[in-house]
Amino acid sequence: MTSPVPPRPPEQLVLDLPHRPALGSEDFLVGRCNGSAVELIDRWPDWPSHAAAVIGPQSAGKSHLAHVWRLKSSADSVTAQAISERTIAEFEANPVLAIEDLDRGIGDDRILFHLLNLAREKRGSLLLTSRLPPGDLTVALPDLRSRLRALPLVSIDAPDDDVLKVVLVKLFADRQLTVEPHVIGHLALHMERSFEAARSLVEACDRLALSQQRRVTRALAGQALAAAGVAGQDFDSVE
Numbered sequence: 170m171t172s173p174v175p176p177r178p179p180e181q182l183v184l185d186l187p188h189r190p191a192l193g194s195e196d197f198l199v200g201r202c203n204g205s206a207v208e209l210i211d212r213w214p215d216w217p218s219h220a221a222a223v224i225g226p227q228s229a230g231k232s233h234l235a236h237v238w239r240l241k242s243s244a245d246s247v248t249a250q251a252i253s254e255r256t257i258a259e260f261e262a263n264p265v266l267a268i269e270d271l272d273r274g275i276g277d278d279r280i281l282f283h284l285l286n287l288a289r290e291k292r293g294s295l296l297l298t299s300r301l302p303p304g305d306l307t308v309a310l311p312d313l314r315s316r317l318r319a320l321p322l323v324s325i326d327a328p329d330d331d332v333l334k335v336v337l338v339k340l341f342a343d344r345q346l347t348v349e350p351h352v353i354g355h356l357a358l359h360m361e362r363s364f365e366a367a368r369s370l371v372e373a374c375d376r377l378a379l380s381q382q383r384r385v386t387r388a389l390a391g392q393a394l395a396a397a398g399v400a401g402q403d404f405d406s407v408e
Contacts, residue, residue: 200332203230205323210238218321219288220295222271222303225325228364231298234325235267238296249297252276252284260284264293271299271306278310285316327362336364340371341385346378348385355387359394370397 199207206223209216223231239246244265247256250273257280260266264287275281288295297303297320304318328336334357341348360366373393374385383389 200329202326202328202332203234206230206234206325209323210234210241213238213242214294216294216321219293220285220297221321221323222297222299223323223325224299224302226300226327226363226365228368229325230364231325232269235269235296235298239267242294244294244296248273249281250274250276252280254280256280257283257287260287260293261291264288264291266293267296267298269298271297271303272301275306275308278308278313282310282313282316285313328364328367330357333357333360333362333367336367337371340367341374344371344375346375346385348374352385352387352390356390356394360397366397370394373397 203225206225209221209223223234225231235246238244242265243263244267245259245263246267246269248269249271252268253276256266266284268281268284284295287293299306302322303320304314306317308314308317334353337353337356338348341353356370360370370390370393373396374390377389377392378385381389
């Protein structure tokens with residue numbers, strides 16, 4: 170009696186992309202969508218200005234890059250909402266600072282304006298992160314508004330195809346799920362082009378696979394896409 174032939178493992182999707190070393194629980198993949206922001210971090214301290222802003226959508230990697238910069242520069246970090254007189258004292262002692270989430274509110278306009286002035290006076294560095302261009306934010310202090318509009322900006326854009334596919338593969342791998350390339354390609358083709366959408370879709374696929382006791386197929390991926398509100402696509406039952 171011959172032994173049954175074991176099933177062939179699913180083909181793996183391999184894309185050659187540079188990546189950042191893991192910092193905490195995440196790897197940072199470098200592609201066209203974030204190359205300018207990565208270049209800004211790599212160029213420090215050779216910046217054209219004493220302050221710069223990284224802008225991009227939620228979960229695009231702004232905080233990760235800020236953390237890379239903090240490790241490189243020994244900078245402190247604070248959210249824009251939390252800046253205070255104490256922040257000024259700390260910046261005078263160590264004039265490198267990441268100010269994150271500018272779009273979620275500035276604790277004190279006068280403090281931020283003072284920090285921008287101090288960065289220039291002390292030849293320090295400020296890295297600001299925001300989901301919106303700082304110059305587009307509602308700011309009461311006219312001098313601060315002008316200064317924010319003049320900040321050099323680099324953007325993290327929606328992920329391109331290669332980055333999006335690798336992000337999907339990594340997110341599935343984080344959940345111990347091996348998914349075939351045609352399923353990854355199907356998701357990448359139809360999903361909203363954002364890192365946040367990738368996280369939500371992978372979570373939905375995992376939840377459906379567990380509830381239905383099946384692997385992540387194209388049909389199951391179609392269910393996840395439909396649940397995310399993607400309509401009018403050919404989500405057939407091909408396994």
